[in-house]
Amino acid sequence: ALEASMTEIKEYIARLSLECTNWDQLLLHHQKEAEKISRTLEEAKIADIELDSTLYLQSSQSEILSTKPDYQKILDSQNEVFNCMEMVIDELQGSIRLLYSFMEDTTQFFKKVS
Amino acid sequence: SINPLLYETQFFGFTPQTCMLRIYIAFQDYLFEVMVAVEKVILKKASSLPGSTLSAVQIRGSTETFLRFMRERFNRLFVKMEQVLLQLVLNIPPNILLPEDRSHEKYPQGREDFHLLQQEVEQLRLRYKAELGAKHALLAELEVQKVTQARLKKTLHWFDGLGDAHGPLGLGEMMAFLIQHSGRLRSITQDVTQKSK
Amino acid sequence: EQERENVKLAEMVLEGRKQVLELQQQIQARKQAWQMLTQVPK
Structure with missing residues (x-):
């Protein structure tokens, strides 16, 4: 009877160990899959490959990602700002020169008159 | 037993x-x-x-x-x-x-249920891939933002160098004064010209 | 877990976009102020 009990206990232990191993293997399998996905994306990033937008438009942040502003346009518009400022400063410079030249002329005129 | x-x-x-x-x-x-x-x-x-x-x-x-x-x-x-x-x-x-075994309450009853589970796993895999893609996209945008913000701050800094928001200190007032002064000078000149005639 | 991390990242991105917009607006305001200055002598 003792031997039979021991055999039964050993069977239980073997069954439980096997189930443990199976669960561990399944978990490992899923973890490896996740790592593979992560590695593929990292490699694409390093190779500077543009990510397919359809990929992340399925994600929870699709709304934010689809409303991304055109940063290049913003940077390019800075040139326009400087061009505009160049014109403004030129204009101001011109106006002030004009005023000074008028004052010069007027000074000369009064000298002549006096 | x-x-x-x-x-x-x-x-x-x-x-x-x-x-x-x-x-x-x-x-x-x-x-x-x-x-x-x-x-x-x-x-x-x-x-x-x-x-x-x-x-x-x-x-x-x-x-x-x-x-x-x-x-x-x-x-x-x-x-x-x-x-x-x-x-x-x-x-x-x-x-x-x-309570920890609640997920096993409806144990897969056969091939169909197992198939459903496999489909669910595949969906989760795709969702994970999408979320990871989103993470990369968000991180990339943060980088671009950094560059853009630095450039814009540089422009603002340049404006600071020109003076305050109304031009170099006193430029507005100086201009206004000059113009007013010029106006007076012009009328005096006209006056003097007439009187000298 | 990835979804949770992305929510935090998205918040940072939105904040960054707000800052970029603010900087653009500040630059516009400065440019317009200078442009108005040219109207004075005209």
């Missing part, structure tokens, strides 16, 4: 059998300690009594007999106690599902 009491072990974190064994050993140890203490007392009392013929060997013999008797009584009582504890305390009724 042995009932390995697996579910109870899962819940308690120890096997009920181990628990009972530990209780048994604890009782045994205590019984032994008590016997030793009692024997000491008897030895002391016996040696102090006048005309006592009791020897230490005799006392030891009696102690051992008493211990045997107590052990037998205890073993019989323990069998009953073990039964009660295993049935009523260290026991999970067969209809109870522990």
Whole structure:
């Protein structure tokens, strides 16, 4: 009877160990899959490959990602700002020169008159 | 056939059998300690009594007999106690599902259910891929933002170099003064020209 | 877990976009102030 009990206990232990191993293997399998996905994306990033937008438009942040502003346009518009400022400063410079030249002329005129 | 009491072990974190064994050993140890203490007392009392013929060997013999008797009584009582504890305390009724096992309530019934589970796993895989893609996209945008913000701050810094928001300090007032002054000069000039004519 | 991390990242991105917009507006305001200055002598 003792031997039979021991055999039964050993069977239980073997069954439980096997189930443990199976669960561990399944978990490992899923973890490896996740790592593979992560590695593929990292490699694409390093190779500077543009990510397919359809990929992340399925994600929870699709709304934010689809409303991304055109940063290049913003940077390019800075040139326009400087061009505009160049014109403004030129204009101001011109106006002030004009005023000074008028004052010069007027000074000369009064000298002549006096 | 042995009932390995697996579910109870899962819940308690120890096997009920181990628990009972530990209780048994604890009782045994205590019984032994008590016997030793009692024997000491008897030895002391016996040696102090006048005309006592009791020897230490005799006392030891009696102690051992008493211990045997107590052990037998205890073993019989323990069998009953073990039964009660295993049935009523260290026991999970067969209809109870522990909260941690709720996901197994609807165990896959066959190929169909297993197929559904596989589909679910595949969907989760795709969702994870999408979320990871989103993470990369968000991080990339943060980088671009850094560059853009730096460039824009540079432009603002350049404006700071020109002066305050209304031009270099006093430029507006100076211009206004100059223009007003020029206006006066013009009218004086016209006046003088007329008068000199 | 990835969804939770992305929510935090998205918050940072939104904040960054707000800052970029603010900087753009500040630059516009400065440019317009200078442009108004040219109207004075005209």
